Amino acid sequence: MSAISVLGAGAFGTALAISLARDGRAVTLWARDPADMALTRQNARRLPGFRFPESLAVTGDLSEAVKAPIILLALPLQKMAPFLEENRAHFTNQTLVACSKGVEISSGRGPAEIIAEICPDATPAVLSGPSFAVDIAAGLPTALTIAARNPEPLQRALTSANIRLYRSTDMTGVELGGALKNIVAIACGIAMGAGLGESARAALMTRGYAEMNRFARARGADPETLAGLSGFGDLALTCTSEKSRNYAFGLALGRGDRINDDVTIEGRETAKAVSKAAKTAGIDMPVAEIVVAIAEGKVTITQAVEILLSRPLKEE
Numbered sequence: 232m233s234a235i236s237v238l239g240a241g242a243f244g245t246a247l248a249i250s251l252a253r254d255g256r257a258v259t260l261w262a263r264d265p266a267d268m269a270l271t272r273q274n275a276r277r278l279p280g281f282r283f284p285e286s287l288a289v290t291g292d293l294s295e296a297v298k299a300p301i302i303l304l305a306l307p308l309q310k311m312a313p314f315l316e317e318n319r320a321h322f323t324n325q326t327l328v329a330c331s332k333g334v335e336i337s338s339g340r341g342p343a344e345i346i347a348e349i350c351p352d353a354t355p356a357v358l359s360g361p362s363f364a365v366d367i368a369a370g371l372p373t374a375l376t377i378a379a380r381n382p383e384p385l386q387r388a389l390t391s392a393n394i395r396l397y398r399s400t401d402m403t404g405v406e407l408g409g410a411l412k413n414i415v416a417i418a419c420g421i422a423m424g425a426g427l428g429e430s431a432r433a434a435l436m437t438r439g440y441a442e443m444n445r446f447a448r449a450r451g452a453d454p455e456t457l458a459g460l461s462g463f464g465d466l467a468l469t470c471t472s473e474k475s476r477n478y479a480f481g482l483a484l485g486r487g488d489r490i491n492d493d494v495t496i497e498g499r500e501t502a503k504a505v506s507k508a509a510k511t512a513g514i515d516m517p518v519a520e521i522v523v524a525i526a527e528g529k530v531t532i533t534q535a536v537e538i539l540l541s542r543p544l545k546e547e
């Protein structure tokens with residue numbers, strides 16, 4: 232039995248499994264369709280070019296994978312609740328570590344709340360921060376935050392040779408930092424794609440960060456958490472790198488290019504979820520609202536700039 236299992240063999244789940252197993256730990260990676268990976272010992276579809284270490288086992292048998300006491304959930308956020316509901320019987324007293332970055336459209340829930348509601352006997356935790364899957368798989372140094380009610384044992388269990396973990400007890404702040412930065416990354420991509428310039432991007436990052444804080448604080452997060460890796464750190468990474476799928480999606484929107492629908496772009500759904508929840512709670516979220524309006528084709532980029540610049544003047 233492995234001490235750690237990763238459920239979801241996308242780019243991120245695979246990269247985490249590789250990094251943890253490289254230290255010699257027994258890790259199980261569960262995938263819906265494991266045959267090719269088990270044979271070739273790499274994930275040719277989502278993370279090509281990185282060979283699996285020997286101590287990484289691949290399985291399609293969920294009942295085997297859930298025997299591990301620590302389980303990393305690396306599915307797209309909108310898929311997490313249906314997956315847990317369908318397999319509820321498998322999740323008893325394990326620690327379930329959410330690695331997904333998003334807010335659920337149908338309910339406004341983040342991953343820790345989804346886990347707590349669907350699997351009440353499991354212990355929820357959240358892993359988030361600036362890290363591209365390819366960087367982790369390549370063995371490059373990264374620093375992330377692990378949040379849980381009692382994060383110290385997890386911090387020790389999940390630190391690897393190239394993943395340095397900081398701990399926090401603020402699960403809401405850590406999960407919202409990772410979810411909300413994706414919306415701002417899309418906005419920055421749009422600005423750069425449309426040729427609005429780097430000054431506009433800096434303005435969007437800063438005002439986007441202010442609205443991330445407003446939303447997270449209203450949900451009980453500590454603003455200091457947002458200033459950490461899962462917040463400021465991830466914002467800095469994904470608003471400036473074309474390796475970010477959210478930023479690249481924004482770039483394509485800004486340039487008027489075709490959108491690739493086979494790619495996971497968490498910020499698109501999260502922007503909808505957050506705009507809806509913010510309206511209900513009376514929280515001002517102009518960047519999230521404009522991202523939704525542009526992505527749905529309801530306003531042009533010229534109109535979006537006019538809307539943002541003509542807002543009432545206010546104190547910073």
Ligand SMILES: NC(=O)C1=CN([C@@H]2O[C@H](COP(=O)(O)OP(=O)(O)OC[C@H]3O[C@@H](n4cnc5c(N)ncnc54)[C@H](O)[C@@H]3O)[C@@H](O)[C@H]2O)C=CC1
Pocket residue numbers: 239240241242243244263277305306307308310314330331332333362363364365494495497
């Ligand atoms: N790729 C990255 O660099 C990073 C990704 N993340 C987060 O990790 C999460 C997953 O992203 P990626 O791995 O990059 O996505 P991905 O698009 O590479 O893979 C998603 C995987 O989920 C699987 N999947 C989808 N629905 C499923 C279901 N119902 N049951 C079982 N498996 C299912 C797909 O088969 C696919 O393998 C996202 O929330 C993302 O924000 C976080 C940090 C870095």
Ligand SMILES: O=C(CO)COP(=O)(O)O
Pocket residue numbers: 332360361362363413416465468469474475476477478495496497
């Ligand atoms: O969250 C990430 C890096 O920390 C990955 O960003 P994308 O989902 O935009 O590729």
